[in-house]
Amino acid sequence: MTFDVYLNVAVGGLLTGLVYGLMALGLSVIFGVVRVVNFAHGEMMTIAMYIAITLFQALHLDPLVMLVPVAAVLFCLGYALQAGIINPFITRPEHSQFLLLVAIAIIIINVLLILFGPDAQSVQTSYSYDSFQVGKLIVDATKLYAAGAALAVAVALYAFFRFTAIGTAIRACADNYTGALVVGLDVKHLYALTFGLGAACVGAAGVMLVLIVDVTPSLGPAYTLLAFVIVITGGLGSMPGALIGGVLIGVTEAMAGLIFTPSAKSMFAFGILVLVLLFRPQGIMGKKAA
């Protein structure tokens, strides 16, 4: 095989990995602050995907145009979920939180099945089949747009946490829960805001992924698992770690599929996970527990 084949596959893996990274970013943000592991993460993404598909079918709205509105809807959903259901579980044992979120995931899958049926659905935009050619490099247009949007959302999220008062308050909650309470921060509201932001991230990722993959209600668990692999590889709670983990997994799967066999590409992603857990349990960008 020639070099351009490897280059094409690596670029494709990089672009897909960036979208995976944004999806995992939401999970990482939620865990980093609220310390709740969102087992309904992939299922929340499928909600966003179905909203995008419904809007496209009903009003012919391009998913990229719907990125911000759908993310806003998911933010509201996430906020309501945390404020109404998850907050009472914050002080309960972890297995209670685990069961609660697994239950939410199962409910989401079945509601989507009732509403949309089991058939795969997709969005066919005018650029669905476009690709850009630069020399021998062929880049999938939808993946390029989706990756660009993923980077933009990630930068916006970083800026929010770094430069706004609310972002600083959320980081304070993450650093020291008791301290945040002592200085008078409304921690439960901030937790709900954080969960909402995480949900918005996964909503944005879902809107972009709908350009790349067909959607079925049962898609969620596979993406929840993928998000876990990425954040554990990148470092739980680390924003750059989620993006790096996403890119690493995306490129690894693509190159393993090319060099070895495509049916074994997931094995290599999990192989990386095992290596990270063995030699750097806190993840590539994660901090060691004190």
Added chain:
Amino acid sequence: MKRKSPSNSQTKTASVSRRTFTVGLGAAGFTAGIAPFNIVRAQGAALKVGVLLPRSGFQAGIGQDCQRGVDITAGLLKDMGLPNLQIMNADTETSVDVARSRAEKLIGDGAQVLMGAFDSGQSSAIAQVAEQKGIPYIINIAAAPPITEQGYKFVFRNFPTAGMILGGAFTAQKEIFAAVGAAPKTAVFLHVNDTFGTAMKGGIGAVMPKFDMPYKIVETIAYDPAARDLSVEISKAKATGADSLLLVSRLNDAILLTREMVKQRWSPMAIMSMGPGWYEDQYLKTLGKLSDGPLSFVPWYDPNKPLSKKLEAALAKAHPGVSLNTNHVYTFEALLIAADAYKRAGSADPKALADAIRATKITDNVSPGPGIQFDAKGQNDKLKISAIQNRGGKLVTVAPKEAANAKAEWPLKPYDKRA
């Protein structure tokens, strides 16, 4: 010859009292009276058929399509004077384990015959349950050869095995190459790594050398049927520089593969599928003009058979705009076999039903070939394979010649040259 003395019975008969005679007459009358009712009840009560299909999961599209075949069966069976079937639906969720547990539950709920399940892995699991419980199981679609090689007594398959599909496919391919005066020199073989795909891969290795094909397979690429992204697979296939693409796929992956070929600007000389996906309505509707051209070598239907026309009409009435395909045909025929056997058995007893199914000889059917009958292993080994091509959102039969209604378009029109 020694003459027998009057028997004891004769002596006893002579001593039967009027009361005993009256009781005996009454009992005989009662028995004779209810016997016809038993027969009527056996034929009048609907046979409970557990229909197992992948109605959700990544095979949901195909499972739902098979369900259309179930939906149109009742009216046709009635017209043919066959008994009613009581359909008990179950969803295998595209999972072997779920298929096994659903089969057990259906039997527990009173199913007298099982039917399904489109997929070889799921069908193998159901076959094990059916054999253990002694309930007849009629496979609608599943091609892995081992299913009917286990010595099962209650498992029947009216669908060709992987070897039969491949043999028929290679014969039809050579016929097409001769008709168009061209043939590929190389092919890359992409297949799903499930039970069916793996069986077909094994079959190619065993069957292809016997057919002296004009092309050689330069690379074999296996992939997960539930894969969400097949860009790497197409990159790898394109990099081989093969003239043509040989496939064993499913529906969702067929759509994904086509999209990737368009995006990666690769149009092989021919796309030759030996499995589902490429001829299905969802494929045609989703891809529009990009769906034109692929050839599918599949168990199809004989459009000239009278029952085919009735089945087409029933489908058009129930599901306007849906074209008759393998899923409907073989699902319908599986139910036809159950109803026909129930009529002949005159009973829902599992052993009697299994014996009746084994003795099936239906000539008024839909699939190509002499009709439905089973060999000692429970396999219909007389089925034929057709070559069909997508043209403008419709399907035409291009081989075998005696069943063709169009000539193959060759080569595949490049994707970037389509409006």
